[in-house]
Amino acid sequence: MEIDLGEILTPTRESEGRWNGRPGPAMGPRLFGGQAVAQALLSAAGEECGDRLPHSLHAHFLKAGSAAEPVNYQVTTLAEGRSFATRRIDARQGELLIFTATVSFHINEPGYSHQQDSPYPLDIAASLAALQSWKTHNKDAGRSPIVERLQGRPIEIVPLDPGSIFGTRSREPRTGCWMRMRSETASGPLMHRALLAYASDMMFLRNALLPHSIRPGSNQLQAASLDHAIWFHETPDFNRWHLFATDSPWAGSARGLNRGHFFAEDGRLVATVAQENLMRPLAPRTDEGKLADAAR
Numbered sequence: 001m002e003i004d005l006g007e008i009l010t011p012t013r014e015s016e017g018r019w020n021g022r023p024g025p026a027m028g029p030r031l032f033g034g035q036a037v038a039q040a041l042l043s044a045a046g047e048e049c050g051d052r053l054p055h056s057l058h059a060h061f062l063k064a065g066s067a068a069e070p071v072n073y074q075v076t077t078l079a080e081g082r083s084f085a086t087r088r089i090d091a092r093q094g095e096l097l098i099f100t101a102t103v104s105f106h107i108n109e110p111g112y113s114h115q116q117d118s119p120y121p122l123d124i125a126a127s128l129a130a131l132q133s134w135k136t137h138n139k140d141a142g143r144s145p146i147v148e149r150l151q152g153r154p155i156e157i158v159p160l161d162p163g164s165i166f167g168t169r170s171r172e173p174r175t176g177c178w179m180r181m182r183s184e185t186a187s188g189p190l191m192h193r194a195l196l197a198y199a200s201d202m203m204f205l206r207n208a209l210l211p212h213s214i215r216p217g218s219n220q221l222q223a224a225s226l227d228h229a230i231w232f233h234e235t236p237d238f239n240r241w242h243l244f245a246t247d248s249p250w251a252g253s254a255r256g257l258n259r260g261h262f263f264a265e266d267g268r269l270v271a272t273v274a275q276e277n278l279m280r281p282l283a284p285r286t287d288e289g290k291l292a293d294a295a296r
Helices: 005-009 033-045 124-137 145-151 162-166 189-199 206-212
Strands: 012-015 018-021 053-061 071-080 084-093 096-106 155-159 174-181 221-232 242-252 255-264 269-281
Touching: 005 033, 005 189, 018 033, 033 053, 033 071, 033 084, 033 096, 033 189, 033 221, 053 189, 071 096, 124 155, 124 162, 155 162, 155 189, 162 174, 174 206, 189 221, 206 242, 206 255, 206 269, 242 269
Parallel strands: none
Antiparallel strands: 012 018, 018 071, 053 096, 053 221, 071 084, 084 096, 155 174, 174 242, 221 269, 242 255, 255 269
């Protein structure tokens, strides 16, 4: 059955400042961080009575949420003027506070402009060909769990270098993925910003892990998103391809920093994202499942 991501991300208003976000689509037992970010963004926007759109979001993941349970969002307006408004969103499952964020809204107004260019060629056709070649020549491609999971997600993903995404050898901490909606939506500017927010938590943590020959999901690692920030420069059309160019400038103290830029096919820089993650090495285990002597 086809997933209507826009419908899932759209929260239901319970009362003034209170919104309910439905569960799904699950990517495991934990609530997907991108879903919480997008639902919080739309909950905050539901309290907006002007023409402002969200231009920045800063979130902290406090506790692991359940993918099977709805999330209640409490929105508090912190400041509201003619040009800007700032709102805080607290997300709970039952009595447990699992997530908090602030979202700033801004009217559309003219100003000076500049942007950096994409660090990679904006050639989706070449990336599609590289992915098909990798699938053809890699005998394990059809049995790879991450390949299967990506095919079931509502966001279509095409990596620039399939080996950096699906392989295990050490690589430079930088990657790129093309992303777009798997099924087109006729939604407006606010929803397309929410869809990008949802996608911005995908294929991100792995940048900080690439130099260490490890990938998310490994039993050698405890990984989780700690915080997440997005700056919207323009409204994306997420029915069309966007390149998410990402890198990790630093890792240490069981944490890794990741940053990324979304570029439209015509080269416009539409959003910037940053995230810090927990990437705690786990002690090696013996065949009996006990901690190895060296780790005691």
